[in-house]
Amino acid sequence: DAGVTQSPTHLIKTRGQQVTLRCSPISGHKSVSWYQQVLGQGPQFIFQYYEKEERGRGNFPDRFSARQFPNYSSELNVNALLLGDSALYLCASSSSGTSVSEQFFGPGTRLTVL
Amino acid sequence: AQKVTQAQTEISVVEKEDVTLDCVYETRDTTYYLFWYKQPPSGELVFLIRRNSFDEQNEISGRYSWNFQKSTSSFNFTITASQVVDSAVYFCALSEASYGGATNKLIFGTGTLLAVQP
Numbered sequence: 001d002a003g004v005t006q007s008p009t010h011l012i013k014t015r016g017q018q019v020t021l022r023c024s025p026i027s028g029h030k031s032v033s034w035y036q037q038v039l040g041q042g043p044q045f046i047f048q049y050y051e052k053e054e055r056g057r058g059n060f061p062d063r064f065s066a067r068q069f070p071n072y073s074s075e076l077n078v079n080a081l082l083l084g085d086s087a088l089y090l091c092a093s094s095s096s097g098t099s100v101s102e103q104f105f106g107p108g109t110r111l112t113v114l
Numbered sequence: 115a116q117k118v119t120q121a122q123t124e125i126s127v128v129e130k131e132d133v134t135l136d137c138v139y140e141t142r143d144t145t146y147y148l149f150w151y152k153q154p155p156s157g158e159l160v161f162l163i164r165r166n167s168f169d170e171q172n173e174i175s176g177r178y179s180w181n182f183q184k185s186t187s188s189f190n191f192t193i194t195a196s197q198v199v200d201s202a203v204y205f206c207a208l209s210e211a212s213y214g215g216a217t218n219k220l221i222f223g224t225g226t227l228l229a230v231q232p
Contacts, residue, residue, distance in 0.1 A: 042222030
C-alpha cells in the first residue's frame, strides 16, 4: 500500500507570494494533520482535519489555511509568505480523528522563501 | 502546559554500543499518549512506538526498548547494539487525549541527533 504522499517535494517562492501544498493520506485514513518543521527544531502542529472538518489549529497566523476534500486529500495554503515560513512542511494521516492514534508522516515539502 | 524536553542535542557512539535517548514531558492531564519517531536524513518521520499513560510496562522490540516512568515523567528510549543505520534524529512527542477536538496534535521535543560511527 502507498504511504502518505506530498507534492511538490521542493518549492522556492519569494516574499509576499502564496503557496499551496498537497497531501494524499494512506488509503482508508480519514484524518490529515499538517506540521511545520523549521531547521533544527521539532515539528509544530498547524492543523488537523477529519471528515473534511477542521478539528484543531495550532498557534499559526491566519495566513495559514487548509482544507480537506471528499477523497480525504488535503491542501495547505500559505499567503503573503515571509522569510520565516521557510521550513519542511509535513503531512500526517491517521485512521481515527476521534481518538489518539498513530500518525504516519509523508516525506514533506521543503519550502524556501527568498 | 504541555512540553517535551530532550536535553541531549547530539549523541555520538561507536557501532555495537548501547545508547539511551532521554525524554521528559510535562502535562496536567491524567490521560495522555507518548510517542517516539525517527527522522532519517531523507526527512520522513518514521513511527516507532505509542504508549498511553495507563500502561507503564516497559516494551522491547528487537534492539529497541522503552522505559516509561510516570514518577519522573520520563519516557526513555534505548537502542541496544547500535548500528550505522540507526543514525538519525529521534523525536519524542506528547499527545493529550483531552485536547479540544484535535486528537492528533503532537507536541514534539527538539530531537536528539544520534550518530553511530562504524
